[in-house]
Amino acid sequence: MMKTFGRIVTIFCFACVVCMVSGNHGGRSDETKVVQRKRRDYDYDYHLLHMMTNLQRQIRAVEKEMKKRHKEVAFTVVHDGTGQRITHQSQVVKYNQVKFNIGGGYHKYSGCFVAPVKGTYVFFFSLEPYPGTKSSFVITVNDRGMLEGVSGAIHDEYNMSSNMVVVSLRKGDHVNVKTHPTWSVDPRQRLRYSGNSFSGFLLYPR
Ligand SMILES: *[C@@H]1O[C@H](CO)[C@@H](O)[C@H](O)[C@H]1NC(C)=O
Numbered sequence: 001m002m003k004t005f006g007r008i009v010t011i012f013c014f015a016c017v018v019c020m021v022s023g024n025h026g027g028r029s030d031e032t033k034v035v036q037r038k039r040r041d042y043d044y045d046y047h048l049l050h051m052m053t054n055l056q057r058q059i060r061a062v063e064k065e066m067k068k069r070h071k072e073v074a075f076t077v078v079h080d081g082t083g084q085r086i087t088h089q090s091q092v093v094k095y096n097q098v099k100f101n102i103g104g105g106y107h108k109y110s111g112c113f114v115a116p117v118k119g120t121y122v123f124f125f126s127l128e129p130y131p132g133t134k135s136s137f138v139i140t141v142n143d144r145g146m147l148e149g150v151s152g153a154i155h156d157e158y159n160m161s162s163n164m165v166v167v168s169l170r171k172g173d174h175v176n177v178k179t180h181p182t183w184s185v186d187p188r189q190r191l192r193y194s195g196n197s198f199s200g201f202l203l204y205p206r
Pocket of ligand 1: 150151152153154159160
């Protein structure tokens with residue numbers, strides 16, 4: 001009898017303890033969840049703020065780099081009515097009318113374009129030799145011929161030639177229009193007026 005009573009008391013006490021523990025545990029769990037959620041929200045906000053700060057810093061760096069790279073280079077030069085007498089092979093064509101020269105790449109007195117920055121450039125030239133004469137010109141990069149333009153003679157008329165080149169230049173590279181290095185030159189040759197032009201621009205800086 002005593003034994004059974006003792007067992008019942010023991011079981012009762014055990015049940016009470018289990019109830020207390022589980023009850024307590026349940027309460028703490030809810031609290032923990034709220035704390036955890038708050039912490040998660042806080043972590044998330046912090047993460048976003050951190051990301052935004054980083055993005056701002058990166059945007060500022062990109063803007064700085066763009067400003068550094070952004071360089072306008074473009075020019076168009078032509079001959080005026082006085083023009084230029086062409087007397088020999090590999091003679092530099094010097095255009096004496098500067099229509100546009102942003103970035104200062106074209107040098108009027110040497111007739112040379114000097115790349116102010118590294119990048120991909122586009123050049124175009126048009127030649128309108130003296131009527132009745134034939135002529136051949138090349139566009140050169142650092143004195144190396146890239147491509148040519150040839151005009152055959154037409155009696156009393158102009159026969160034009162032109163060409164365009166896309167090249168990758170380093171800073172300081174030279175680009176010129178020259179008479180052909182091996183073709184004969186007509187002593188009557190004179191380049192005049194804006195039919196003789198040389199233009200170029202920076203397509204992509206690097
Ligand atoms: C113009 O020059 C080119 C190149 O020499 C020649 O092929 C063409 O026949 C010339 N045009 C005329 C109308 O003579």
